[in-house]
Amino acid sequence: MPGFSLQYNILKTYTKMETQKIKKTLVAAHTFTTSLSKINEAVGIKPNQIMEELSKQSILAKAPQIWNYIGCDGQMDTEFTLQICIPVAEKGQNTDFISFSELSEYPCITHMHNGPWSEFARVYENLFANIVKAGHKPTGNCREVYHHCDFEDQAKCVTEIQVEI
Numbered sequence: 001m002p003g004f005s006l007q008y009n010i011l012k013t014y015t016k017m018e019t020q021k022i023k024k025t026l027v028a029a030h031t032f033t034t035s036l037s038k039i040n041e042a043v044g045i046k047p048n049q050i051m052e053e054l055s056k057q058s059i060l061a062k063a064p065q066i067w068n069y070i071g072c073d074g075q076m077d078t079e080f081t082l083q084i085c086i087p088v089a090e091k092g093q094n095t096d097f098i099s100f101s102e103l104s105e106y107p108c109i110t111h112m113h114n115g116p117w118s119e120f121a122r123v124y125e126n127l128f129a130n131i132v133k134a135g136h137k138p139t140g141n142c143r144e145v146y147h148h149c150d151f152e153d154q155a156k157c158v159t160e161i162q163v164e165i
Contacts (some may be wrong), residue, residue: 022106022143023164027066027085028054028098033088037076044151053098054086058161063087069142074124106143108162109136116154121162126131127163136165 030050032128034042047065053062091100113123116141124142131138143161 009132014023017111018060018160019136019165020106020108022103024105025063025066025085025087026089026091026099027060027083027087027098027103028059028092029068029083029085030098031077031081031083034082035077036072036074039082040084042084047086047112050084050086050098053095054088054092057092058094059088061086062089064145064147065142067146068098068101069144071111072142073140073141074128106162106164108143108164109134109162110163111161113159114160116157118154127161131163136154139164163165 007074028050030046031047032042049060051106064087066083066085066087070081072078072080072082085103087135088100109127111123111127113119120141128138141164143162143164145162147160148156148158148159150156
């Protein structure tokens with residue numbers, strides 16, 4: 001039955017996960033309070049502003065941007081702290097918009113998602129169910145590492161989801 005096979009393969013991609021310990025990472029970050037219902041206001045805008053600040057200081061990004069969700073409970077209107085981070089090789093000067101800091105070592109479950117961000121609700125739901133089923137306890141903090149962003153064709157996006165345990 002082709003429909004069943006396709007659905008099984010899609011579900012299988014949502015549940016593939018690995019346990020990792022992410023090393024400390026030096027970043028330039030912009031930190032603010034938001035909610036999932038308002039998060040799209042930051043997409044494309046705040047990361048570009050961080051890059052402008054880095055350019056003024058002649059500092060280059062050394063890895064893909066990281067969105068660090070602190071205290072996000074998955075509810076659309078609950079406010080949480082979001083850090084949009086750009087990994088850098090050297091520390092620069094803090095400004096009114098960015099600060100330089102080190103993201104701490106991060107024990108987590110990771111999942112690589114290939115496809116549109118509109119699938120995240122379902123991906124997170126399956127990922128959290130499997131994390132709990134495997135006997136892990138999420139801390140309430142998550143990160144998303146945007147390995148490839150394609151605003152024109154989000155089917156080409158590659159995002160690593162990291163759930164702290």
